[in-house]
Amino acid sequence: MNIRLFNVxxxxxxxxxxxxxxxxxxxxxxxxxxxxxxxxxxDYKDRVVLSTPEGExxxxxxxxxxxxxxxxxxxxxxxxxxxKERNDYASxxxxxxxxxxxxxxxxxxxxxxxxxxxxxxxxxxxxxxEDIKRRAEFERYQAAGPDTRTAxxxxxxxxxxxxxxxxxxxxxxGLKIEIEDVSRSSPAANAGLxxxxxxxAVWGRLTGYMDLAEVVGLLLKQxxxxxxxxxxxGVNVNLNKKRGLLSGTNELIGARLLMELDGLTxxxxxxxxxxxxxxxxxxDLIVSIDGKxxxxxPLKTAVKVIKTSKKDYVNFTxxxxxxxxxx
Numbered sequence: 293m294n295i296r297l298f299n300v301x302x303x304x305x306x307x308x309x310x311x312x313x314x315x316x317x318x319x320x321x322x323x324x325x326x327x328x329x330x331x332x333x334x335d336y337k338d339r340v341v342l343s344t345p346e347g348e349x350x351x352x353x354x355x356x357x358x359x360x361x362x363x364x365x366x367x368x369x370x371x372x373x374x375x376k377e378r379n380d381y382a383s384x385x386x387x388x389x390x391x392x393x394x395x396x397x398x399x400x401x402x403x404x405x406x407x408x409x410x411x412x413x414x415x416x417x418x419x420x421x422e423d424i425k426r427r428a429e430f431e432r433y434q435a436a437g438p439d440t441r442t443a444x445x446x447x448x449x450x451x452x453x454x455x456x457x458x459x460x461x462x463x464x465x466g467l468k469i470e471i472e473d474v475s476r477s478s479p480a481a482n483a484g485l486x487x488x489x490x491x492x493a494v495w496g497r498l499t500g501y502m503d504l505a506e507v508v509g510l511l512l513k514q515x516x517x518x519x520x521x522x523x524x525x526g527v528n529v530n531l532n533k534k535r536g537l538l539s540g541t542n543e544l545i546g547a548r549l550l551m552e553l554d555g556l557t558x559x560x561x562x563x564x565x566x567x568x569x570x571x572x573x574x575x576d577l578i579v580s581i582d583g584k585x586x587x588x589x590p591l592k593t594a595v596k597v598i599k600t601s602k603k604d605y606v607n608f609t610x611x612x613x614x615x616x617x618x619x
Contacts, residue, residue, distance in 0.1 A: 318342070318366075320351055321358040332361070333587075335370075336501045365394045365401070372404055373496070381408055400496055403520055407495055410518060450508055457618045458511065458519075460485065464504040471523075483616045485523060492611060493522040519616045524579070529570040530605045531598075541595055545606065547572055549594065555579065556586040556594055558610075573612065580609040 320328040320342060328351065330344035339352045340359070361367045372387035385408045391401035441449070455461055459478020463470050469491045474480045491499050494510050502510075511519065529545045542548050546565020547558050558576040561568050578586055581597045589597075598606050 318362055319360040320356055321360070322351075322355055323357045332359070334498060334500070336498050338501055365391050365398055368394065369398070369400050369404070372401075376404075376408075384408060403496055406518070407520075447505070450505075450512060453512055454508055458616055462491070462504060462508065467500065469499045469502065469504060469507050479616045479618055483521075483614045484612075485521075485614055485616070486525065488525070490524040491521060492524050495520055517618050519618060521614050521616065522611055523614055524609060524611050527570050527572055527608045527610055528605045529572060529608060530566045531601060531603075532566065541598060544598055545572075549578065549591070551591045556589070556591070572608070572610070575612075576608075577611040578608050579611055582607050 317329045318332045320332075320340070322328070328342055328344075328349075330342040330349075332340050333343045333348070334341035338354075339350050340356070342349050342351055359370065361370065368387050368391035372384045372391065375381070375384035375387060385405065388401045388404040388408065391398055392405065395401070451461065455475065457479075459475035459480040461472045463472040471480070471485055471487055471489045471491065473487055474485050491507060493499060494507065497510065499507050499510075529547075532544055532546075540548075542560070542562060545567045546562040547567035548560040550557055550559045552559075554577055556578040558567070558572055558574055558578065561572055561574055578594075580586060581589075581594060582601065584597060586594055
């Protein structure tokens with residue numbers, strides 16, 4: 293995933309910048325010569341979000357001359373993604389492999405390698421299939437004439453393909469891309485997707501500023517049968533009414549939480565406990581608790597928010613990786 297939610301590091305970085313005015317950080321060089329320093333926490337198609345001690349700011353990519361990341365792994369992954377956007381898959385694969393040598397546990401690099409392995413393996417077969425399709429289309433054209441379908445009819449056809457291949461329909465309230473419906477026994481249902489899940493990323497590409505047509509196209513045009521997504525959903529977990537202020541999260545909700553590299557993470561779920569019954573899973577990333585973002589929230593504060601809840605339940609907004617195998 294391309295979102296670097298490293299809360300502890302961000303907290304220390306912000307404190308160090310405030311005290312000393314200097315720290316290792318990502319650097320944005322603008323066309324007017326100015327430099328902005330901080331940590332790039334989100335990277336979209338047309339903009340990036342830079343986290344600084346003063347807050348988060350959006351910078352349009354059209355205003356950026358160069359991006360320099362403090363972490364070598366991030367630089368290599370960005371080079372790989374740019375190569376992939378130019379359809380230079382061989383270079384992209386090489387950059388991902390270098391990133392894995394720097395950090396063998398890099399999720400983004402692993403996902404990139406898996407995607408490209410599937411793509412490069414199938415590219416010859418895809419070319420053959422394309423030739424067959426072209427011949428079939430040519431024969432159809434000769435028999436029935438040119439394709440006179442309207443843009444609306446073509447769009448309906450894409451939505452139909454999405455439903456038949458993955459088993460989902462999508463909606464776009466505001467800037468969000470959400471799952472409207474999931475067919476029973478479909479690839480999406482087997483992957484654990486539900487209605488109202490928000491689609492955050494597809495193969496590491498964030499969807500925050502994509503329109504609905506872009507996301508549908510991204511899901512339909514992926515070459516491998518395997519599609520990796522990051523989804524976000526709200527989960528209400530009942531609290532143990534016998535809880536006390538000295539209780540840990542395992543006693544309170546039936547799950548252990550730790551601050552890991554990506555942020556506040558569920559590291560263990562007790563069988564039969566409140567968290568399991570609510571659908572919480574190990575490795576879920578908690579991005580907010582009762583509406584309070586956890587990005588800059590220390591672990592002790594997160595536990596306190598849970599313990600001091602005035603309700604009989606606590607609402608977690610979680611992010612989870614899901615893998616769909618298309619039909």
